[in-house]
Amino acid sequence: MSLRKNPLLALALVAAALAAVLAAWAGTSWYAAAHDDAADFAAARDDALAAARQAVTNLNTLDHRELDEGLDRWEASATGELLAQLRQGREGFEKEVRKAETVTTAEVLSAALTGLDERAGRADVLVAVRITVAAPGEKPQAKDSRMLGEVTRTGDGWKLSALGQAPAGDSAGGDAGEGSGEAGAAGQ
Numbered sequence: 001m002s003l004r005k006n007p008l009l010a011l012a013l014v015a016a017a018l019a020a021v022l023a024a025w026a027g028t029s030w031y032a033a034a035h036d037d038a039a040d041f042a043a044a045r046d047d048a049l050a051a052a053r054q055a056v057t058n059l060n061t062l063d064h065r066e067l068d069e070g071l072d073r074w075e076a077s078a079t080g081e082l083l084a085q086l087r088q089g090r091e092g093f094e095k096e097v098r099k100a101e102t103v104t105t106a107e108v109l110s111a112a113l114t115g116l117d118e119r120a121g122r123a124d125v126l127v128a129v130r131i132t133v134a135a136p137g138e139k140p141q142a143k144d145s146r147m148l149g150e151v152t153r154t155g156d157g158w159k160l161s162a163l164g165q166a167p168a169g170d171s172a173g174g175d176a177g178e179g180s181g182e183a184g185a186a187g188q
Contacts, residue, residue, distance in 0.1 A: 045116055048123040051158035052151045053108045056127045059163060060106030064097050079152050079159040103134045109144070121153030126166060 055077040062070040071094065074086050107130045115124040127147045134140040146166035151158045 041116070041118055044118045045113055045123075048116060048151050048153075048158045049111060049113050049125065052113075052123070052125040052127065052149060052160065053111045055151065055160035056111070056125075056129055056147060056149065056163065057106045057108055059160065060129060060131050061104060062097065063103045064101045065103075067094055067097055077160055079154050080161040082161050082163060083159075101136050105132050105134075106130070107132075122161075123151050123158070125149045125151060 058073045058077040062074075071086075071090055075083060078086055109128040109130055111125060111127040113123050114126050117123070125148070127149065128144065129147060130142055130144050132140050132142040146168065148162075148164055148166045149160055150162040152161040
């Protein structure tokens with residue numbers, strides 16, 4: 001039987017060929033998306049940024065009534081030299097906070113990665129944060145700060161490896177000394 005004599009058979013062959021082409025296209029598109037470096041980079045970027053936001057919040061939040069838990073949270077959020085600094089100053093800082101009876105809370109207003117080296121497992125971050133300090137018998141004081149930091153990928157995920165005040169100063173007459181000082185609740 002010839003295809004000219006049976007138009008249904010011709011239509012079925014064309015439909016089968018079209019389905020095969022579409023299946024091949026869908027399969028190669030799926031494979032390319034599943035193995036796309038851009039998707040992996042975007043996921044790493046999102047993970048690093050989320051970890052940085054949380055770590056900056058953790059390192060700028062501390063309640064004297066739950067001091068051990070708060071300082072443990074600081075250490076759990078840090079790695080490298082920053083972690084070593086936190087551990088080294090912990091005992092003295094505990095005494096200061098217990099004496100002052102302060103409650104410090106942080107709210108990240110915005111954050112952005114300024115660089116990501118996925119292979120090295122490091123990312124630079126700029127964070128705008130509002131830190132509120134409440135001391136007994138005083139009205140809580142809020143201060144907005146810009147911080148520069150670095151997160152490093154560890155076996156437990158991304159952790160903060162450096163944090164400091166972002167330099168301030170602009171051509172509009174801002175105070176060039178505004179950004180100096182210690183980072184985190186420790187500098188409050």
